[in-house]
Structures are given as C-alpha cells and as structure tokens.
Amino acid sequence: MLNRQLAPESFMLKDLSLTKPxxxxxxxxxxxxxxxxxxxxxxxxxxxxxxxxxxxxxxxxxxxxxxxxxxxxxxxxxxxxxxxxxxxxxxxxxxxxxxxxxxxxxxxxxxxxxxxxxxxxxxxxxxxxxxxxxxxxxxxxxxxxxxxxxxxxxxxxxxxxxxxxxxxxxxxxxxxxxxxxxxxxxxxxxxxxxxxxxxxxxxxxxxxxxxxxxxxxxGMLEFSKFADEYDNTLSPIIEEDLIKREGSVQASIRMGSVSIPRNHPDYFDLSITNEILGGYFGSRLMKNLREDKGFTYGIYSVLINYRHLDYHIIGADVKIDHVEDTVQEVYKEMEELKTNLVPEEEIKTIKNYMLGKIASSLDTVFHQSENYKVKLSEGADYLDYFEAYVNSIRNITAERILEISKKYFSEKYCVVKVA
The missing domain is CATH 3.30.830.10 (Metalloenzyme, LuxS/M16 peptidase-like)
Known part of the structure; x- marks a missing residue:
C-alpha cells in the first residue's frame, strides 16, 4: 500500500526533449x-x-x-x-x-x-x-x-x-x-x-x-524591409518616490534597476540567483515578508528583457503600515546574498525547481512554439539557448551565486511607493 506520509522521491531532470524546428x-x-x-x-x-x-x-x-x-x-x-x-x-x-x-x-x-x-x-x-x-x-x-x-x-x-x-x-x-x-x-x-x-x-x-x-x-505577397532606427538614450532617474492616495488601505511597492540582456554571459546565472531572491514561492523574499513577517500575500522579483533594454523589478502589495520596513527587508535580503554563501540544500531545491519549470514551459508543442518565437525575435538559437540554460542550472555553485549577487545587487534601486 502507498505510504502517503513519505514524499515522492525527487530526481534531477536529465534532458529536454525539444523538437528541432x-x-x-x-x-x-x-x-x-x-x-x-x-x-x-x-x-x-x-x-x-x-x-x-x-x-x-x-x-x-x-x-x-x-x-x-x-x-x-x-x-x-x-x-x-x-x-x-x-x-x-x-x-x-x-x-x-x-x-x-x-x-x-x-x-x-x-x-x-x-x-x-x-x-x-x-x-x-x-x-x-x-x-x-x-x-x-x-x-x-x-x-x-x-x-x-x-x-x-x-x-x-x-x-x-x-x-x-x-x-x-x-x-x-x-x-x-x-x-x-x-x-x-x-x-x-x-x-x-x-x-x-x-x-x-x-x-x-x-x-x-x-x-x-x-x-x-x-508566397506572392510583397513585403517591405525593416529599418531599425532606434537611437534613444536610456537616462534612468534613480530616486525614491512616494505617491499618496486618499483612502488607500494597501500600499504597492515597485523597485527597479537596469539589468543585462539574455545574450550576456552572466544572464543565466543572474536568472538563477534572482529565483533564489524572489522568483518563486519558496524564495527568500517570500519566506521573509510573507511567512515570517506577514507584510504581504506575495512578492516577486523578475528580470524583464526587451529588444533594446533590460531591467530588474521587485514588486509587492503590502500592509500600509509596513511600506518602509518592506523596502529595508528587500535590501537586507540582497545584502545577505552578497555576504554569505547559499546553503547547498537551498541550491539543490532551486535547481530542481528551475529545471522542472523549464520542462513544464516546454511540455506542449504550442508552449515550444511560444518559446521559439521569443528566441527567434532575439536572434538566439532555440535549442542552444535551453541547452546552455539547463547546463548553467545544473552547474551553478554557491560561490558563483555570491559573485553574481555582488555584481548585480549592489546598484541603487529606483523605488516607487503608492499608499
């Protein structure tokens, strides 16, 4: 008889079965x-x-x-x-x-x-x-x-x-x-x-x-060619801004910094490190601000990539009395990642989670076509991208996470608070 008190045995995903277009x-x-x-x-x-x-x-x-x-x-x-x-x-x-x-x-x-x-x-x-x-x-x-x-x-x-x-x-x-x-x-x-x-x-x-x-x-349609005339200069305004709204019972916080594109050599490792910070339900920000302190129902940290620029955003809706405390706790969790090695058990958990997440995002032909479309728009090879991503997840170390955290979580963030 199945013993429901024992969790199913976990294992590391070996290979992705992707259809070559x-x-x-x-x-x-x-x-x-x-x-x-x-x-x-x-x-x-x-x-x-x-x-x-x-x-x-x-x-x-x-x-x-x-x-x-x-x-x-x-x-x-x-x-x-x-x-x-x-x-x-x-x-x-x-x-x-x-x-x-x-x-x-x-x-x-x-x-x-x-x-x-x-x-x-x-x-x-x-x-x-x-x-x-x-x-x-x-x-x-x-x-x-x-x-x-x-x-x-x-x-x-x-x-x-x-x-x-x-x-x-x-x-x-x-x-x-x-x-x-x-x-x-x-x-x-x-x-x-x-x-x-x-x-x-x-x-x-x-x-x-x-x-x-x-x-x-x-086959007989005539199309024009694209002339990319993008010549804008990114000039971020890095400051803290409080927007007061009468009658608010809950506050919203957004923190952001300029980041790196998907073809950057550090991107995969930064993506993994970001998952540890706030990319999934068991992340450090979730454990701190939801489970331990009860400031929020949820907080997220995500890397956003566009054709001409990239940024990192952290967001949460929090109790109105804990706006400043939340911002400080976010900085505290970044500092922890920059200061101390992530325990091996936590690294094992994030590896299993991210490999499963990638597999589930590619589990149907339509999911694969969506991912292929993104890679095509970025000029990246679809199969090579996911092979390299999986390889990075399997091989990342605590030392590399510490290095990436120091490099990318040391910037001053633009902070917007609406309360």
Whole structure:
C-alpha cells in the first residue's frame, strides 16, 4: 500500500526533449518555421512582425491598430469575419508588445485551407471601419480608467517612467493619448509597420500540402524591409518616490534597476540567483515578508528583457503600515546574498525547481512554439539557448551565486511607493 506520509522521491531532470524546428522559405523569401507534432490535428500559426509600441508616433497607435485589424476586412466585413471563425471553431487574434506584433490563427488542420485566406485578408486588407475604431477606443479608455484606480498599476507605470526614462519603453498609455489618436493614425501605422516582412511560425500537425497552401496564399505577397532606427538614450532617474492616495488601505511597492540582456554571459546565472531572491514561492523574499513577517500575500522579483533594454523589478502589495520596513527587508535580503554563501540544500531545491519549470514551459508543442518565437525575435538559437540554460542550472555553485549577487545587487534601486 502507498505510504502517503513519505514524499515522492525527487530526481534531477536529465534532458529536454525539444523538437528541432524545420525552416522552409516561400517564393518571396518569407521563412516558415515549423515545429511538427502530429499528436493532435491542430495548428497554431503566428505571423511575427518586427514592430510594436516602441514604433508608436502617438502612444496607443499600435494597440488600437491591432485590435481593429480583426474587427473586419474587405473580404470578410463586419460580423462575417467572426461568424466564419465561429463556424470553423477557429481563433484569430492580434497581440502587440513593445517590440513585436503577432497575428495568430488557431484552428483544426482540416480547416486550414479555407482559413488561410482569412489570415491573409487580416494582414493585407483590414477595413478600419469608423465604428469599430470608436468602439475599440472606448473599450481601452474604460480599461485605463479602471486601472488608474489600482495602486499596483500606478506604481508600475511610475517606475517605468523613471527607470526607463529617455526611451519609448517608458511610455504608458493614458486617456489623453487615446483621445488624440485618429483613424488615420492607425491606418498610417498599419501601412508603415504591418507591411514589413514577417516570420511565420507554425506549430502542430504540419505537412507538405499545408506548406503548398502557404505558398499559394502568402508566397506572392510583397513585403517591405525593416529599418531599425532606434537611437534613444536610456537616462534612468534613480530616486525614491512616494505617491499618496486618499483612502488607500494597501500600499504597492515597485523597485527597479537596469539589468543585462539574455545574450550576456552572466544572464543565466543572474536568472538563477534572482529565483533564489524572489522568483518563486519558496524564495527568500517570500519566506521573509510573507511567512515570517506577514507584510504581504506575495512578492516577486523578475528580470524583464526587451529588444533594446533590460531591467530588474521587485514588486509587492503590502500592509500600509509596513511600506518602509518592506523596502529595508528587500535590501537586507540582497545584502545577505552578497555576504554569505547559499546553503547547498537551498541550491539543490532551486535547481530542481528551475529545471522542472523549464520542462513544464516546454511540455506542449504550442508552449515550444511560444518559446521559439521569443528566441527567434532575439536572434538566439532555440535549442542552444535551453541547452546552455539547463547546463548553467545544473552547474551553478554557491560561490558563483555570491559573485553574481555582488555584481548585480549592489546598484541603487529606483523605488516607487503608492499608499
């Protein structure tokens, strides 16, 4: 009989089973990156465009453009587009982040031929109807108004403005920005940036017939080339800022510093060290501020990487009486990592946790395609990246964690407190 008083035996993950993507080019030079898996007859198609919020002339341009693109096209106007997608049980979406725009189609393999024209229509002939434009703008305005009442989002936006000062990454969308955007602005954004040559990433049950469908629908399209004109200078404002809000019963804290990109030689080891500090539920910050002191329900520490800059952020919502104490305890935990070696048992725990976390983030073909998309956008080799990451986790030592902590946790942090 199973003894439930004994925990299951743990073991170190040995190898990752990653599908090596195949790459085939269409007649027009567009690359199709294929992650094959015939387990289920489903396909996920991502068209990745090298443009995002950093390319906005007016904040909000790219976001509104993305939302309106799938409201209707010349070939599938109005509700006809959504009715067709519903008929085939498919999903079409456009997402935009600071560096990239992704147009995604998710569907059954058997429906790919009638749905590829829909995907093509979305990226070549969106209608941008006035009523759709106004509807999306109103939705986003309402969202901003709700978010601007939340201490956590106020703190995050304030930190971005200070820490990422001098770059478009510091921009946060506000009501006045949306009121200034016209339908012509989003049409101009589309004409300038959504006509760039995309990369196509396909995950799922892909075969030669489907590639021929891609050639038929996308192989003859003409795309422009991307001219990267990013010339902004990061000028972080490192200071402590207290934003008082009447009636607050809980405070939000954000602490940030400029960090390093994923291709930096120290990145993997810094990522591991950051997990120990505040990257998972058993981290030092969680044990100190949640379990021991009861200041917060949760605190996180994360490395954020963009195309042109990178930063480290620590965030928590805390009891309003313990704002200053929380900031001091964060610095105290950083100092501890810079001063004393991490015990071997703690290192073993973080190794097992991080290897399991990587494995779970790659456990389906769609998860693998998401990770592949990120690596492709960064110009990194997908397989080599994860092999090197796993190797770093397996081999990191207490001495190396101490070295990394001294190197990267010694900076003065920008601190924003909203209470």
């Amino acid at each position: 195949a790459i085939k080019d269409l007649s027009n030079g567009v690359s199709v990156h294929i992650i094959q898996d015939d387990t289920n007859p489903v396909l996920k198609i991502d068209l990745l465009f090298e443009a995002g919020r950093v390319n906005d002339e007016k904040p909000g341009q790219s976001l509104i453009c993305a939302k309106v693109m799938v409201e209707g096209t010349k070939s599938y106007p109005g509700s006809e587009l959504q009715e067709l997608l519903d008929h085939y049980g498919a999903h079409l979406d456009v997402t935009v982040d600071y560096d990239y725009t992704t147009v995604t189609l998710l569907c059954l393999k058997e429906h790919i031929n009638p749905l590829l024209p829909v995907l093509k229509s979305a990226i070549t002939e969106p209608l941008f109807e006035a009523q759709d434009f106004e509807k999306i703008k109103l939705q986003q305005l309402q969202k901003i108004r709700v978010n601007n009442q939340k201490n956590a989002l106020i703190a995050t936006k304030s930190l971005r403005k200070k820490l990422l000062n001098g770059t478009p990454y510091s921009q946060t969308l506000e009501e006045e920005h949306l009121t200034e955007i016209s339908k012509k602005d989003i049409e101009n954004y589309f004409d300038q940036f959504l006509t760039l040559k995309p990369a196509i990433i396909v995950a799922g049950d892909f075969d030669e017939d489907i590639f021929n469908y891609f050639e038929e629908h996308f």
